[in-house]
Amino acid sequence: MDRTSRKIEHIEHTLKLPSKESHSFDDIKFVHQSLPNIDVDHVGIHTNVGELSLSSPIFINAMTGGGGERTISINRSLAKMAKKYNMAMAVGSQMAAIRDKNERATFEVVRHENPSGIVISNIGSEATVEQAKEAVEMINADALQIHLNVVQELVMPEGDRHFSGALDRIRDIVENLSIPVIIKEVGFGMSKETATKLANIGVNIIDIGGSGGTNFAKIENLRRDKSFDLFNDWGIPTAAAICEVKTSQPFLSVIATGGVKTGLDIAKALSLGSAAVGVAGLFLKELHQSGDEGLELTVHRLHEELKMVMTVLGIKKIDDLRKVPLVISGETFHWLKQRGIPTKNYAQRVYPH
Ligand code: FNR
Numbered sequence: 001m002d003r004t005s006r007k008i009e010h011i012e013h014t015l016k017l018p019s020k021e022s023h024s025f026d027d028i029k030f031v032h033q034s035l036p037n038i039d040v041d042h043v044g045i046h047t048n049v050g051e052l053s054l055s056s057p058i059f060i061n062a063m064t065g066g067g068g069e070r071t072i073s074i075n076r077s078l079a080k081m082a083k084k085y086n087m088a089m090a091v092g093s094q095m096a097a098i099r100d101k102n103e104r105a106t107f108e109v110v111r112h113e114n115p116s117g118i119v120i121s122n123i124g125s126e127a128t129v130e131q132a133k134e135a136v137e138m139i140n141a142d143a144l145q146i147h148l149n150v151v152q153e154l155v156m157p158e159g160d161r162h163f164s165g166a167l168d169r170i171r172d173i174v175e176n177l178s179i180p181v182i183i184k185e186v187g188f189g190m191s192k193e194t195a196t197k198l199a200n201i202g203v204n205i206i207d208i209g210g211s212g213g214t215n216f217a218k219i220e221n222l223r224r225d226k227s228f229d230l231f232n233d234w235g236i237p238t239a240a241a242i243c244e245v246k247t248s249q250p251f252l253s254v255i256a257t258g259g260v261k262t263g264l265d266i267a268k269a270l271s272l273g274s275a276a277v278g279v280a281g282l283f284l285k286e287l288h289q290s291g292d293e294g295l296e297l298t299v300h301r302l303h304e305e306l307k308m309v310m311t312v313l314g315i316k317k318i319d320d321l322r323k324v325p326l327v328i329s330g331e332t333f334h335w336l337k338q339r340g341i342p343t344k345n346y347a348q349r350v351y352p353h
């Protein structure tokens with residue numbers, strides 16, 4: 001199957017698969033405060049991710065491009081929303097346009113719609129330094145994402161089987177690019193071991209891309225005649241992955257992606273230590289079901305809900321959200337306990353005011 005048709009199939013199957021009922025964020029609870037002593041207007045949501053300064057901690061994560069007209073139209077809508085709400089936006093893998101120049105327009109539309117916004121390039125870990133530079137130049141990107149998707153490739157009928165040397169190629173790219181490089185998972189979660197390997201080669205931003213949201217094992221299985229179900233429940237849940245990476249490599253900036261659906265999810269992800277939160281599947285589904293207007297309502301709702309949660313907690317800035325106590329239960333509690341990450345350190349944090 002050609003790459004263009006594959007991109008469209010990924011979109012179709014994402015739209016078909018139902019969202020999971022439960023999520024690791026359900027295991028995280030804030031401690032209610034009855035006297036927050038602030039107004040909603042006092043809440044600010046500016047954040048920094050490494051050297052990137054973002055007006056909103058919510059960003060539109062990598063999805064598409066490289067699938068002809070339909071992907072131009074999706075990227076145009078997403079880019080317009082990114083501009084309107086001052087959100088950063090990553091494009092889908094640009095390997096498609098590096099291999100077939102006719103697909104460049106499907107990515108270029110994002111920069112065209114949002115000339116001065118924060119736009120992020122995306123390539124796979126098979127890419128060379130030259131390909132990374134080409135991707136960045138294509139959309140005049142402010143940062144570059146390199147995705148790690150071994151499980152997806154293994155389940156993908158036409159997927160890659162060669163994963164050696166990825167860390168060395170990432171190191172070359174990090175050393176030869178002058179913009180921030182973000183290493184991201186695509187929904188199977190980043191472990192502390194992976195984060196340590198990446199930190200040791202000079203990476204300082206990681207998108208933990210945890211499980212609980214879009215599931216690329218299931219998506220690729222829908223594209224197979226005979227399915228490989230063994231990976232359908234594989235992966236580190238988003239909440240646990242944030243803690244894995246942040247407790248082992250506290251100086252890394254973490255972006256949390258994987259099943260984010262509400263402003264409360266976002267507040268929890270930020271409170272666990274993330275600097276920003278990526279959303280992919282939810283935005284794609286809203287755009288498909290309810291068009292630009294529906295997408296905008298969702299983006300607006302997420303921002304409002306985040307501000308409401310911060311107000312209840314009496315928190316005026318994202319930095320302080322990372323200091324409030326959190327009680328962790330359920331599977332996330334057991335995961336962290338067995339991985340030697342003390343949950344008491346979250347529950348007994350001292351309020352910042
Ligand atoms: C993705 N994702 C993705 N990631 C990436 O780095 N490069 C890519 O090309 C794509 N392509 C892609 C297509 C579609 C249709 C979807 C839904 C997603 C993964 C995405 O950035 C994100 O990591 C996961 O989808 C998990 O987040 P959600 O969907 O649970 O919010």
